[in-house]
Amino acid sequence: MREDWIEEELGKVCFTTSGGTPSRRNSDYYNGIIPWVKSGELDKGIIYDTEEKISDEAIKKSSAKLFPKGTLLIALYGATIGKLAFLGVEASTNQAICGIFQSKAVNSNYLYNFLLFKRPKLVSQGTGGAQPNISQTILKKLQIPLAPLPIQRAIVSKIETLFSDLDNGIADLKKAQAQLKIYRQAVLKKAFEGAWKETTVGDLFDFVGGGTPSKKEKDYWNGDIPWASVKDIKGDYLTSTQDYITNKGLQKSSSNLALKEEVIIITRISPGKAILTKIDTAINQDLKIAKPKAEMYNRYIFFLFKSIERECVKLSSGTTVLGINLQNLKSIQIPDVDRNEQHQIVREIESRLSVCDKVEQNITEALNKSEALRQSILKKAFEGKLLSEAEIAQCKQEADYEPAQLLLERIKQRKDAMHCVSKQ
Numbered sequence: 001m002r003e004d005w006i007e008e009e010l011g012k013v014c015f016t017t018s019g020g021t022p023s024r025r026n027s028d029y030y031n032g033i034i035p036w037v038k039s040g041e042l043d044k045g046i047i048y049d050t051e052e053k054i055s056d057e058a059i060k061k062s063s064a065k066l067f068p069k070g071t072l073l074i075a076l077y078g079a080t081i082g083k084l085a086f087l088g089v090e091a092s093t094n095q096a097i098c099g100i101f102q103s104k105a106v107n108s109n110y111l112y113n114f115l116l117f118k119r120p121k122l123v124s125q126g127t128g129g130a131q132p133n134i135s136q137t138i139l140k141k142l143q144i145p146l147a148p149l150p151i152q153r154a155i156v157s158k159i160e161t162l163f164s165d166l167d168n169g170i171a172d173l174k175k176a177q178a179q180l181k182i183y184r185q186a187v188l189k190k191a192f193e194g195a196w197k198e199t200t201v202g203d204l205f206d207f208v209g210g211g212t213p214s215k216k217e218k219d220y221w222n223g224d225i226p227w228a229s230v231k232d233i234k235g236d237y238l239t240s241t242q243d244y245i246t247n248k249g250l251q252k253s254s255s256n257l258a259l260k261e262e263v264i265i266i267t268r269i270s271p272g273k274a275i276l277t278k279i280d281t282a283i284n285q286d287l288k289i290a291k292p293k294a295e296m297y298n299r300y301i302f303f304l305f306k307s308i309e310r311e312c313v314k315l316s317s318g319t320t321v322l323g324i325n326l327q328n329l330k331s332i333q334i335p336d337v338d339r340n341e342q343h344q345i346v347r348e349i350e351s352r353l354s355v356c357d358k359v360e361q362n363i364t365e366a367l368n369k370s371e372a373l374r375q376s377i378l379k380k381a382f383e384g385k386l387l388s389e390a391e392i393a394q395c396k397q398e399a400d401y402e403p404a405q406l407l408l409e410r411i412k413q414r415k416d417a418m419h420c421v422s423k424q
Contacts, residue, residue: 001392002384004403005147011140013408014103014111018076018136019093020063022054029058035091036064039075042083047073047091054092064092065099072100072108074115077133081126082119084112098136104411105404106144110152113159114144117378145382146404150395155381158391162377170370173363180356180363187352188307191345192335201308202330206291207265210283211254213245220249226281227255230269233287236302238264238277245282255282256289261298263290265305268323272312274305288326300342303349308332 010016019037022029032055037047058064067073069090075083077096086108093099102108115122122142126134147155213220213227223246232241250257258264258277266273268286276298283289290301315328337345380386387395395401 001389002145002147003392004151004405005145005384006404006408007143008146008404008408009140010100010142010144013105013144013146015101016098016136016140017065017101018095018098019065019067021094022058022062022064026058029054029062031055032058034059034066035089037073037085037087037091037093037097039077039080039083039094039096042073042075042080042085042097044085046086046088048088050091059092063095066090066092067099068101070102070108072102072112072115074098074100074139076135076139081134082115082122084115084119086112096133098139105408106146107149107152107156109156110147111144113156113378114382117375117382118142145384146408147384148395148401148404149407150398150401151387151392154387154391154395158386159377159381163374166370166374166377170367173367173370177360177363180360184353184356185307185310187349187356188303191349192304192307192337194335196335196337198333199336200330201332201334204293204296204334204336205330206293207288207326207329208256208258208291209254209289210256210285210287212284213249213253213255217249217252219246220252221245223247223249225250225257226279227284228258228264228277228281228287229284230266230286233264233266233270233273233275236276238275238281239279241281250282255284257282258287258289263298263301263305264288265290265329267326267329269321271316271322271324272305272309274302274309276302288329295339297339297342297346299346299350300337303346304334308334 024030030052032053034054034056035047035050036052036054037050038052041047041050054064059066067087067090069087071087073085073087073093075081075096076098080096087099100111122134122138125138210228212229215221221244223244225245225247226241227243227245227249228238228241229243232238245253245255249255258281260278260280262277264275264277264283265288266275266286267288274290290305292301311332312324312329313322315332316322316324377386
């Protein structure tokens with residue numbers, strides 16, 4: 001029910017302007033105390049401080065501007081399109097951010113939630129290839145459903161209450177996810193505890209490493225042989241790779257082929273992570289194929305290495321990138337389990353982890369529904385369906401209640417609908 005509401009373009013209700021970047025050639029421009037916001041920083045809700053600061057001189061001699069406290073910021077470019085934040089202090093921004101100044105016609109938090117609702121549409125309107133963007137023209141023409149101010153405030157209050165409940169539920173679901181991860185590790189740890197004789201990884205396994213064919217040789221690449229690197233190792237099974245090499249690339253490099261159902265171990269970047277390959281694939285130098293010295297079940301090998309992932313991380317080193325060397329990997333203590341018992345261990349693990357998988361799937365579905373519910377709440381809010389008749393009647397009793405059309409006309413007559421910024 002949208003009695004006394006109107007639709008109006010954002011640009012006719014609020015003053016908007018983008019920021020700018022002072023020349024990097026002048027270091028004095030970046031030695032000031034004025035916060036300078038970049039689009040990557042629009043994840044703080046309210047911005048009080050920034051990574052970089054600029055000077056008064058930078059404001060005077062560039063397209064950067066001072067935005068007042070309370071300005072709503074929205075990202076215009078790239079992966080951050082539609083991201084939002086409020087300024088908690090007076091600040092400036094770069095050109096990838098549009099500042100929407102406070103207006104007497106629209107509650108800032110109401111506008112924030114509306115833009116949050118419209119973010120998918122804004123993202124879809126982004127033009128450009130590697131760096132998609134939305135222009136201020138698109139933003140200014142965005143139609144806003146303007147409700148009377150008391151209705152706007154009531155909608156914001158109800159959204160915040162519902163979102164708070166939703167966020168609490170999401171937090172509980174994510175906590176359950178974390179507990180499942182701990183339980184999975186406990187299952188693996190328990191499975192390999194027992195009266196077995198202790199040995200080491202090096203006593204039971206050899207490792208075959210990989211390599212990268214020369215990027216300069218075009219005929220080494222884009223063939224029909226999958227070529228795996230760390231970026232391909234996700235989840236428990238390898239079913240595809242982003243890159244492919246030719247047979248010549250395989251033969252003329254240190255890369256090696258992991259066969260279907262073999263276990264691959266990451267030794268660098270995400271050291272210790274194990275995956276079971278479901279395809280024949282070549283590997284790069286950050287991966288190793290675990291080759292048992294005696295006959296073993298492949299799934300047993302997979303679970304065995306999953307059980308020592310944490311130990312691998314502990315034995316890894318590196319300043320910027322973690323890695324585990326083969327000597328440390330081979331030194332890790334593991335049980336020496338008879339092949340006849342390996343199959344039983346696998347069955348026990350899979351029985352327990354299958355329950356985990358079902359719970360994990362339920363949690364994932366619940367999280368997806370939570371995000372869908374968030375959008376549903378926003379949709380109802382701006383269709384005028386979120387407030388009950390009793391809540392609307394209460395809004396009408398407030399002193400500043402008036403139809404949105406009358407409010408706009410009164411503000412326009414007084415010529416103070418927008419707070420303009422001027423540069424001295």
